[in-house]
Amino acid sequence: MNYYVDPAVFFSFVFASLFGSVSAGGIVVVDLPLVPNYAKAHGILMGLALVVVLPGGAILMRLLSSKGKPTVWVHVGTQLVGWVLMISGLAMGAKVGKILDRLENNAHTILGTVVVALLLFRPLFGFLHHRRFMATRKRGKMTLFHVWYGRVLILLGMLNGGFGLKLATNSPGGNIAYGVVAGVIGATYVAVMVHFEVTGGSKTSSRTPDVPEETSKSQSS
Ligand code: HEM
Secondary structure (H helix, E strand, O other): OOOOOOOOHHHHHHHHHHHHOOEOEEEEEEHHHHHHHHHHHHHHHHHHHHHHHHHHHHHHHHHHOOOOOOOOOHHHHHHHHHHHHHHHHHHHHHHHHHHHOOOOOOOOHHHHHHHHHHHHHHHHHHHHHHHHHHHOOOHHHHHHHHHHHHHHHHHHHHHHHHHHHHHHHOOOHHHHHHHHHHHHHHHHHHHHHHHHHHOOOOOOOOOOOOOOOOOOHHHHH
């Protein structure tokens, strides 16, 4: 990673060292040495959450359900692991953003904050869908909302990782690695979703359930 240091910031740093101030042009100068480790941790945690665990869990769920296996616990487990990774990554990203004065003044942190904030509500919608499903044994509007809400946000989160790498002026190797992994998983995710929709996935009463099997009984619905 390369960090461009503005001359004004550099002289503020010298000034701060001499006179004990800790902030220069919004940048928390004394914490700058923490940035590389925090940024790396942020990128890894967010990448694991948004590029591997959340879409990977959804793909796995579809593969298992197409074989007629109950998937509700795979779904809940992967979503919760992804959720924890994402919140930890958010904490690291917010810390770096504060140190570098990059909170809410660029596409990456703005889109990232919106995506993460909206994803935080997803378990609630999952629970509401589940409660309704248990009462009606049918997939209704809440099911569609829960499913599409997650799909769109996960894809936006993957895209936002690219904006993050650009912001961090990461090495070309790092950018390519992220692009390849995110591209392959993103394309697989979209392909699985399209296949699922084409074969009748999200309809209220469909051959193939669109959400994790609540019980093996629900698979016949
Ligand atoms: C969808 C959610 C997000 C994803 C997938 C994501 C991913 C990434 C990645 C891959 C990097 C590059 C890290 C590196 O090269 O070491 C990065 C950088 C960064 N992220 Fe995020 N991020 C997300 C949300 C956020 C949020 C919500 C914030 C702040 C509130 C944030 C703050 C930052 C900052 C400040 C950098 C630049 C670090 C630097 O300049 O070295 N990110 N992000």
